[in-house]
Amino acid sequence: MNYKIHNLADVQTDKIGDNTMIWQFCVVLKNATIGNNCNINCNVFIENDVIIGNNVTIKPGVQVWDGVTLEDNVFIGPNVTFTNDLIPRSKQYPLEFSKTLVKKGASIGANSTIIAGNIIGENSLIGAGSVVTKDIPAHTVWFGNPARHTGYITLEGTILDLNMVDKEGISYQFQNHELLKK
Template sequence: MKYKIHISADVQTEKIGEGTTIWQFCVILKDARIGKNCNINCNVFIENDVVIGNDVTIKPGVQIWDGVTLEDNVFIGPNVTFTNDLIPRSKQYPIDFSKTLIKKGASIGANSTIIAGNTIGESALIGAGSVVTKSIPAHHIFYGNPAVHSGYITKEGKIVNLDMIDKEGNHYHFINSELVLR
């Protein structure tokens, strides 16, 4: 199986990696690039200047606009909204759209809004319903409106509080941008 596209999807790109599944009622424009083993759920819109890495999950109701890059192993929850124009006006388009980068292993919770021009760091976690107005460092947890720093998360998904302690009482610290046991 090269990749699987549901009959009701309008997929114009041919740049799709092996093992990717694209579900019902998706629209994917011709210049989008999609990696291997991705799962793009129903009702997703992907514009032209979009790069999606390998093993990415995109839940229903997401729109990914020009200028957005999702690296490998990213999770995008239902109804996440990306923006790409900081001063949107009807029938007026910027010369270049703002670039947004979601780094490897990051997860963005349902109904979050990611304002254009920001980077979400590796393995970071954005809580459901958050509005991200600035770049988020690797392994940080942010949530709220606007999203605020609320803790840390390991590459394996273990939650660590602001004092760098997990619920079992283990202490953590950063070494070369990785959150590890002390």
């Protein structure tokens, strides 16, 4: 067990990978799973039916509810809101919560809201303050409320317009599920 938990955190799970840090005022319930080399910043709540992969960063003020899976190398910005109940009512619970999957390498900007039941594709980028209401394809950039497709992003983080051209005028194309220069 080579992980660190701040003494002001309430961590009930023992399924935590090596080199993971959980900061103060976090609450992690007993059935959650957290991978290696993660950074769970202060004031984060992680419920039971949650799987967090390796090398994940979760910034302050995030709640990760039952049914959410974050794959490897995911970045979750401050105050991102996940939902898991499409028809919430006080003291009434669904038989099963909707599942949300954030695929490897995806980044979700600060104050975004992710509506339950959606898949955020590999290496996609959700801009700050966006509301995701549908599945997001891999390597795409989305902004707004509701979030709209505004471009593409390479593995190196180069933003492309809808024509797959970067700000220098260089064109890209998909090759083997990756965006590469033409």
